[in-house]
Amino acid sequence: MSATSLATRPAPRWAAFVGITAAVLVVILIASLLFGARSIPFGELWTILSSGPNGGSSDEHTIVWGLRFPRTILAAAAGASLAVAGAFAQSWTRNPLADPGIIGITAGASFVVALFFSFGLVGGIWESLAALIGAAATAAIVIASTQRTHDSLTLILVGVGMTTALTAATTLVALQSSRVYDGMRQWVVGSTVGKDGGDIAIVLTGLVLGLLLAAATARPMDILALGDDVASGLGSSPGTTRALAGVVVVVFAGMATAAVGPIVFVGFAAPHIVRPFTGPTLTRMLIPVAFVGAAVTVAGDILGRLLMRPGELEVSIVLAFVGAPFLILAVAKGMAR
Template sequence: MATTSEDDAPCDERRRPLVVPGLWLLGALCLLCLASLVIGAGEVGPLASLATLAGHPLGAAAASDEARFVILELRGPRTLIGLAVGAALGVAGALLQTVARNPLAEPGLLGVSAGSAFAIALALVLGASAATLRVSVAQLGALAGCAGVLAAGRLSALGQDPVRLVLTGAVLSGLLGALTSLLLMMDQRAADEIRFWLVGSLAGRRLSDLQAILPSLSLAAVITLSIARPLSALALGERVAVGLGHHPSRVRLLAIAVVALLVGAATAVAGPIAFVGLVVPFAARALAGPDIRRTLWLALLLGPIVVIAADIVARLAVRPSELSLGVITALIGAPVLVAVVRSRRLPSL
């Protein structure tokens, strides 16, 4: 009798190499990072930026100093944070969809990001100011939002209906958004400090913000590597996973903890950015197949690509002003959501 192994996969999926799409995505990401450094809404244009990066600044000394400041102090940190936020949201979306067994599960749609924003608003109203504290509070809010929606799905028929689960998440997001607005109306100082979180943006971020979330991202990476193999086994069914020596409940709890770490960190530094966690896993599965291990590797590249590309568009759309990053990702993600919902048969995870 043939035995079932967690490494068993459809032949076409095993023969589909990730090297070629991975190299294409890596090349696209490098080009986008360069574009992020040289393109902006300000007066420092691409030619001056490229010359400064090459070590041959153009124009007077004052103009050269301005170009160097814009690249090193504004666009550089913004690009690095975009890399971190995109990777975090892409991986979090893939993990959340796998745990919920729902292709529509996305941190922004299920209230996870709204939970983080509400927790930050509450902390600011109570007097919190340290960046590391905000990250921890945001992660607790993300954990509460994720647990709330998944618990609702298990207490009713929501778990079998992807669309109803998303509607439940929308209700939770709306409630948390209303509570956040109420808190901000009560405290003008908190309103001024948290305004950029509510719209989602990379503008004005500093390297210290990135340093504050690096420990969380590192811990999430370690846990993700440890549960990627059991999650792949869970896709074959709980009985198979148990037979292979895994503990499904423990794996799910760890996956939810990783989602909270990633979404909380991303929300704390860039605000609630919707649809990245939906678009990235959707595209990654199209390239890599349903295996979560392959999906996660591609999500690490696709997430930053989506976020940085959207951020560049946000800078150029209404120059010399900027749109919020959340608006651009919504314009990208909404058609994807509609396409998935309107499909005759939602993909099973």
């Protein structure tokens, strides 16, 4: 199928699909407030929500407003951010197997977090700041080093190289101190547990800012899919468009990683779930892929609470178990073609 037909093919049942994904997300968000180590009856949940965060002192009220509501918002915002970042990464690299980690975002974040830990800068705000700096700096290096070529394979190879080098450097830093090692061991397991209002503010800021940038960049990216010559002829600058797409990925994935730590497969899987219903154009994928990413991440968080209660399994581990077979299936289908 030609690039022109892919870019212009009408997306079937787009409005209905958006409505369905929105409804599914609402159901999953409600389920996140209901279920955990201690389930809350639906009727009681409605009473608790209507009373507001300061409207009660019961254990159930504390569980809903103090624990489940913040982590639900955090998981939904992080999932939506990673999903849109994945859609842009796949379009940007022209590689359906790409996700935000393809340009070293996770590895860069982990390395700077390890450096901060080694200097004694620990705590939520320092971890978030370190992760954001690392993600942005690594992405900037990868983008700058591939500006002379439009070959997506070059970008991927540079990203993989940076990831490998930074992972080794992170291990080296972490092994120098048991304190740094223990801190990194907790951070590298992406989780919504133990986060505070600062983490929620970070991921929501990234989501809002990223959506504004994504809305402005989606159409130029769709035009770029027709080829650089066509895009230039239509008044679009391929270089500028690619740079903006990189910024979109960094803002979304960097701030989500800063808030919750590394979470895998959402950025890869969500675009694949959405694309058969919307077509490949980013302008049509933007809203539903955010809904699907949020739903998948919150669902993973719920499963983590239920599978090992009264303990719990981190959302990143749940999604890794679910996502690995999905990746293998995607690769197998791609090879079959």
